[in-house]
Amino acid sequence: MTAATFQWLTLVTLTALTFSVAETGLSGSSILIPVLLATLLKGRLVIDRFMALQGVSGPWRWVVLGWLLLVLGLIAYTFLYS
Amino acid sequence: MWFFILAELLVFGVFFLAYAFARMRNVELFNASQLELDRLSGAINTILLISGSYFVVRAVDQIRHDQSRACTHWLIAAMACGGTFLILKLVEFGAKFEAGINMSTNTFFMFYLGLGFFHFMHVILGMVILGAVALKAWKGGYSASNYGGVETGAAYWHMVDLVWIVLFPLIYILN
Numbered sequence: 001m002t003a004a005t006f007q008w009l010t011l012v013t014l015t016a017l018t019f020s021v022a023e024t025g026l027s028g029s030s031i032l033i034p035v036l037l038a039t040l041l042k043g044r045l046v047i048d049r050f051m052a053l054q055g056v057s058g059p060w061r062w063v064v065l066g067w068l069l070l071v072l073g074l075i076a077y078t079f080l081y082s
Numbered sequence: 083m084w085f086f087i088l089a090e091l092l093v094f095g096v097f098f099l100a101y102a103f104a105r106m107r108n109v110e111l112f113n114a115s116q117l118e119l120d121r122l123s124g125a126i127n128t129i130l131l132i133s134g135s136y137f138v139v140r141a142v143d144q145i146r147h148d149q150s151r152a153c154t155h156w157l158i159a160a161m162a163c164g165g166t167f168l169i170l171k172l173v174e175f176g177a178k179f180e181a182g183i184n185m186s187t188n189t190f191f192m193f194y195l196g197l198g199f200f201h202f203m204h205v206i207l208g209m210v211i212l213g214a215v216a217l218k219a220w221k222g223g224y225s226a227s228n229y230g231g232v233e234t235g236a237a238y239w240h241m242v243d244l245v246w247i248v249l250f251p252l253i254y255i256l257n
Contacts, residue, residue, distance in 0.1 A: 004143070008136035012129055015250075019125040022255045027113075035251050042132075042247045050135050051240045060084055064091065064244075071095045071248060078102035079256060082109050 007049050014038045032079050036072050043068040083234045087241045090204070094245045097200070098252055101193045108189055113257045115190035118183070123174050124254040127167050128246060131205075134163030135243040138212070138236045141219075148226040150219050157216035160239065164209045171202055194253055201242070201249060208242045211235045 018038050021031055047068065048054035053061035105112045141156035175198065178184075178191070185192045215235040218224060224232055 002143075004136060004139045008132065008139075011132045011136075015125060015128045015132065018251060018255060019121065022121060027257045032256060035255055039248060039251050043244055046135065046240055046244045046247065050139050050243070051237055063088060067088075067091050067095055068244075068248070071098055074099050075102045075248075075252060075256075078099075078106050082106040 004049070007045050011042055011045055014042050029080060032076060036076055040068065040072055043072075083237060087237060090241060091245070094201075094248075097193075097197055098248060101197065101252065104189055104193065111188055112190045115188060115194075116254070116257055118178075118181075119194070119254055120174055120177070121254050123170055124250050127170055128250045130163045130167045130170070131243045131246050134160040134167075135240050137163065138239050142229070142232055142236050145219065145224050145229040145232050146226055150222050150224060153224070153232065154216045154220045157212050157219065157235075161209050161212050161216070164205050164212070167205055168202065168209075171198065171205075175199075197249060197253065201245060204242050204245070208239045211238050 018035055021034060044065065047061065047064050051064070053064060137156045137160035141153045141160065144150075144152040144156060175195070178195070183191055183195075185195045212235055215224075215232055218231065
């Protein structure tokens, strides 16, 4: 199995887990943290592996990862304090 | 291309945060409206875009080995994922319109339809880019020493995937 195939299977598994957690009917912070962590992991896999930004010189990786962290962090804030 | 991708990410980021902050003031409305969404369709669409991204990774790998035809085949597979995504999305939107739901129904559906349509257009653009790259690859326009165009098209497609990876839990899952 190639590394890309393993990464694809990880992404599919995380998506299935996210969907399954939602189907249990859980809500609030009990679903927020695991779902956002799964999203962060999926995003990082796409950025570092599929976009192949890991190890690339220059600011691109940190700019894209920073975008992901900022957006997910602010989403977490709005859901926790609403 | 990376400046263009970053600009796109910024625009989507603003829309995501506008949704999240609008939800803070209408939690009950957003939670009730979200129950009307087809979560399974959203999950299948996520897997389609992830798979499309994987196929694009395989296409880049093939052209690095000077395999133009195999590169083209993987790109066509990625476009097929994108096409299926668009069909499912149209079915999803059609069901909402049949139920009398539109952008003026409430704030949640304004974001759901607006963000969904905006992303939908990006999938179409991504498919056009992949199609152009696939055509050039088929004609032998890329090689192991000259495949920057394939990488550029791939980066745009991965951006479309990355945006959906955030959009799916935000709109369909979190409540």
